[in-house]
Amino acid sequence: MTALHKYQRLEASGLWRPTPDAQRTEVVVSIGDATLVISDMRDQPLAHWSIPAVERANPGRRPAIYHPDGDPGETLEFSENEREMVAAIEKLRTAVDRRRPHPGRLRLVTFLVSMAAVVTLLLFWLPGAMRAHAVSVVPDVKRAEIGQALLDIMQRITGPACNDTNGVAALAQLAARLPASEGPGRIMVVRGGVDEATHLPGGTILINRALVEDHEEPDVAAGYIVVERLRAARRDPLDTLLAHNGFWASFQLLTTGALDPDILQSYAQRLLTGANQPLPDDVVLDGFRAWSVRSTPYAFAVDISGETTLGLIEADPFANGTPEPVLNDANWVRLQGICGG
Incomplete structure (x- = not known):
């Protein structure tokens, strides 16, 4: 103990x-x-006391009284005049105490580290794990119910879906031509509120009436539908909904099998106002190839100049050939009148 060298010549009188x-x-x-x-x-x-085993009987008070650890009956008292010796003993005791193991402190540090690990787990791992579990166990029927509940909320803004009889029949032909991965999937045309197109849990796609009324060929509407199909395949729409609303939405869906109206309202608002993130060109082109749809009409609808969608134009999988028509002319005309003109 290096502190000893400083005091080895120090002496003092005391009462033992x-x-x-x-x-x-x-x-x-x-x-x-x-x-x-x-x-x-x-x-x-007369006696030798081990400094690591010296205890003070009256900390902070005078005269200072010491005893060996475990034997308070043997005492050593210093008068007020022996302040230097008392200071030396206190300094040595402090130095010894610093070198001793402190099980209580170690337990506290271990507890705090464990709590930090638990909090980190709860904050960063559990929400994603719970959301992934919810997405994996919710059946298609429940997804369709959630999608319908969202649609009911959105229709307060979009108005009811266009339902001209001839147009609805043509729209069914379009849905059959561009099926979802699990069945045809429902396509609906709305009068407003939706910025071009969006998709819901359960496979429903909403498209703005402008996609069928303002373009000369059905390939544009088909292109937007294909891109929404790709977005839904790339990330489950239910996962997007739950991520938007945080941990509580996943917990509630798993424990009750339902979602609060406030959660649905928040996500419906996001679908109506949020901008969709663009997909990589290679993903889009693969989708157009899989559904046998030309990408050029869609590319010019997204950007009339073609500058930002040049990759979709130059690599159109059907640039040198004509795929199966999306709709025949008669059905395309019927679809254009789905909203009643």
Whole structure:
């Protein structure tokens, strides 16, 4: 202990009592090799106390009284005049205490580290894990119910879906031509509210009437439908809904099998006002190839100049050939009148 060297020549007088019933004896106290040496006035050693085992009986009070650890009956008292010796003993005791293991502190640190790990787990792993589990176990029927509930909310803004009889029949032909991965999937044309196209849990796609009324060929509407099919395949629409509303939405769906109206309202608002993230060109082109739809009409509808969609124009999978028509002319005309003109 390096602090010992500073005090090894230090001596002080004190009153020593070996037992509670003994008389106090005046002694000389010096600091030895990690010990307090207690000697009588003839310099004969009476006791050696190990400094690591020295305890103070009255911390912060005067006169300072010490005893060996575990034996409070043997005491050593220093008068007010021996402040230097008391300061030295206190400094050595502090140095020893710093080097001792502190099980309580270790337990506290271990507990805090464990709690931090648990909190980190709850904040970063559990929400994603719970959402993924919810997405994997919710059946198609429940997805369709959630999609219909969203549609009911959105129709307060979009108005009811266009339903001219001839147009609805043509729209069914279009849905059959561009099926979802699991069945035809429902396509609906709305008068407003939706910015071009969006998709719902359960396979429903909503398209703005402008996609069928403002273009000369059905390939444009077909292109938007294909892109929504790709978005739904790339990320489950239910996963997007739950991620938008956070941990509570996943927890509620798993525990109750339903979602609060406020959760649905928030996501419906996002679908009506949020901009869709563009998909990579290679993903889009693969989709157009799979559904046998030309990409050029869609590319010019997205950007009339073609500058930002040049990749879709130059790599059109049917640039040199004509795929199966999306709709024949008669059905295309009927579809254009689905909203009643």
